[in-house]
Amino acid sequence: MNQVIIHLQGIVKKFPGVVANDHVDLDIYAGEIHAVLGENGSGKSTLMSVLAGLYKPDEGKILVHGVEQKFRSPRDAINCGIGMIHQHFKLVEPFTVAENITLGEKQNFFGLSGSKLKASISELGEKYGLEINLNAKVWQLSVGEKQRVEIVRMLYRGSQVLILDEPTAVLTPQEAGELFKNLRRMASAGCAVVLITHKLNEVEAVADRVTVLRQGKLVGVLEKGQINAKEMVRLMVGRTVVMQYDREASEVGGVVLELDKVNALNDMGLPCLKDLSLTVRAGEILGLAGISGNGQREMAEVIAGLRRVESGKILLNDRNISNLSPCEIIDLGVAYVPEDRLGMGLVPELNAMENLILKNYRLPEFSGSWLLKPKAVQCNAEALISQYQVNVTSLTQPVKVLSGGNLQKLLLAREISSSPKLMVVIYPARGLDIGATEAVHKLLLKLKTLKTAILLISEDLDEIFRLADRVGVVYDGQLTGDFPVEQADLEQVGLLMTGSRLARERMIDDGTAQL
Ligand SMILES: Nc1ncnc2c1ncn2[C@@H]1O[C@H](COP(=O)(O)OP(=O)(O)OP(=O)(O)O)[C@@H](O)[C@H]1O
Numbered sequence: 001m002n003q004v005i006i007h008l009q010g011i012v013k014k015f016p017g018v019v020a021n022d023h024v025d026l027d028i029y030a031g032e033i034h035a036v037l038g039e040n041g042s043g044k045s046t047l048m049s050v051l052a053g054l055y056k057p058d059e060g061k062i063l064v065h066g067v068e069q070k071f072r073s074p075r076d077a078i079n080c081g082i083g084m085i086h087q088h089f090k091l092v093e094p095f096t097v098a099e100n101i102t103l104g105e106k107q108n109f110f111g112l113s114g115s116k117l118k119a120s121i122s123e124l125g126e127k128y129g130l131e132i133n134l135n136a137k138v139w140q141l142s143v144g145e146k147q148r149v150e151i152v153r154m155l156y157r158g159s160q161v162l163i164l165d166e167p168t169a170v171l172t173p174q175e176a177g178e179l180f181k182n183l184r185r186m187a188s189a190g191c192a193v194v195l196i197t198h199k200l201n202e203v204e205a206v207a208d209r210v211t212v213l214r215q216g217k218l219v220g221v222l223e224k225g226q227i228n229a230k231e232m233v234r235l236m237v238g239r240t241v242v243m244q245y246d247r248e249a250s251e252v253g254g255v256v257l258e259l260d261k262v263n264a265l266n267d268m269g270l271p272c273l274k275d276l277s278l279t280v281r282a283g284e285i286l287g288l289a290g291i292s293g294n295g296q297r298e299m300a301e302v303i304a305g306l307r308r309v310e311s312g313k314i315l316l317n318d319r320n321i322s323n324l325s326p327c328e329i330i331d332l333g334v335a336y337v338p339e340d341r342l343g344m345g346l347v348p349e350l351n352a353m354e355n356l357i358l359k360n361y362r363l364p365e366f367s368g369s370w371l372l373k374p375k376a377v378q379c380n381a382e383a384l385i386s387q388y389q390v391n392v393t394s395l396t397q398p399v400k401v402l403s404g405g406n407l408q409k410l411l412l413a414r415e416i417s418s419s420p421k422l423m424v425v426i427y428p429a430r431g432l433d434i435g436a437t438e439a440v441h442k443l444l445l446k447l448k449t450l451k452t453a454i455l456l457i458s459e460d461l462d463e464i465f466r467l468a469d470r471v472g473v474v475y476d477g478q479l480t481g482d483f484p485v486e487q488a489d490l491e492q493v494g495l496l497m498t499g500s501r502l503a504r505e506r507m508i509d510d511g512t513a514q515l
């Protein structure tokens with residue numbers, strides 16, 4: 001039997017109106033990869049935040065190597081070798097990667113020189129296969145890159161227990177495979193890895209033990225031989241979930257969105273869309289596969305009017321919408337579900353009612369000459385929340401306290417309810433449990449039957465193959481493949497995606513991209 005590093009005993013954590021953790025026990029052993037499972041809102045992140053010193057438990061004990069600890073801050077937990085990488089990153093956006101990694105480290109001020117520091121971080125990054133550009137500012141990074149920074153930051157602090165909250169939600173299958181290899185390496189060296197994830201195939205592949213939570217309570221611990229998807233779903237949901245949808249044959253109409261040789265620059269001022277051309281028709285889902293960082297985010301942003309088009313045209317129903325303002329583009333019927341829900345899609349400090357009218361509060365329906373009409377705003381929120389089954393405890397709570405799945409449902413509810421002509425959606429199921437993923441996928445398929453043109457940007461090939469009518473691949477700011485889904489081949493699409501990765505590595509090797 002391996003040595004117990006962490007022993008959580010009877011942890012209770014309450015938030016107004018909800019018991020997020022209800023007397024939860026958990027042991028974490030040295031050398032294991034321990035998966036924590038549960039539906040959206042079941043209390044996984046809360047429990048791990050208690051362990052990481054972010055929340056003080058209302059009841060219960062935390063023992064580290066048999067000694068009770070009372071963490072007053074994450075710093076205390078880090079000093080005990082416990083490091084957590086959160087679902088919503090905690091980096092300082094205007095700072096560089098190197099600054100973020102060393103932030104708060106005394107070494108930064110005494111002793112180590114800048115270049116030595118960078119060398120030692122680079123070494124860590126290389127050892128675990130985590131490539132990062134130390135000089136880039138964090139706001140310039142993609143979500144995937146930000147996550148890599150977080151991991152290296154924790155490794156740099158000498159974490160012995162590394163908690164990762166849905167780390168692969170932002171990675172491609174290949175990158176996830178690499179990450180797991182590295183996590184296994186860490187476990188073999190005596191560390192413990194706690195992995196919160198919704199991807200059951202990952203759990204089957206890498207977990208040594210599994211803890212399942214449901215509505216804040218511990219409902220089961222599975223040992224190596226007992227880990228299988230069916231059992232995990234049964235424990236989590238209490239019912240079986242079939243991820244097979246009937247794709248209603250719907251008629252595809254005329255071209256709604258056309259990108260014609262579009263060029264745009266990324267945040268560093270470098271070309272990121274290079275003569276990109278594509279079309280999406282009414283009632284059609286174009287699934288765009290690609291490794292994040294190949295221009296997908298920027299593509300969505302130019303369509304939504306959030307980024308300049310340098311040259312080329314974006315046509316919506318034959319009308320040129322390039323470089324119109326985001327408001328004008330919304331008014332023309334374009335809906336956008338961004339990758340960063342709390343950063344861009346929703347305003348964290350506002351409540352559900354306010355977030356649900358963010359895009360149409362100017363309508364006479366919701367606002368009088370001076371003020372909003374509170375009744376109408378509330379009715380709108382109540383209707384959407386019940387129709388889209390968003391789980392909110394109160395309409396007046398800031399939405400930042402909602403779980404990932406509920407945030408995404410709220411955002412989709414708002415966007416779909418505007419009956420858009422075009423929906424641009426990026427990584428829609430990222431971070432969602434199977435039930436919520438099923439719900440979101442069904443919403444997109446429903447929207448398609450209503451003749452909306454849908455541009456679905458995703459790294460999850462299963463998702464793309466399940467939903468899309470056409471499959472495209474984006475690589476280095478260009479469309480490198482475009483097939484009807486029946487003719488698309490999983491291997492080939494995967495290869496087209498990975499091709500760009502190899503190319504990127506070459507760029508780093510020959511110095512085109514600086515490290
Ligand atoms: N800071 C907070 N204030 C109020 N309520 C909160 C807060 N953080 C979490 N909650 C609530 O506690 C419950 C558990 O949330 P938690 O984020 O731990 O779930 P989770 O299992 O991580 O879900 P997901 O899979 O969606 O990330 C939810 O009902 C959530 O709304």
Ligand SMILES: [Mg+2]
Nearest residue numbers: 044045087404
């Ligand atoms: Mg969570």
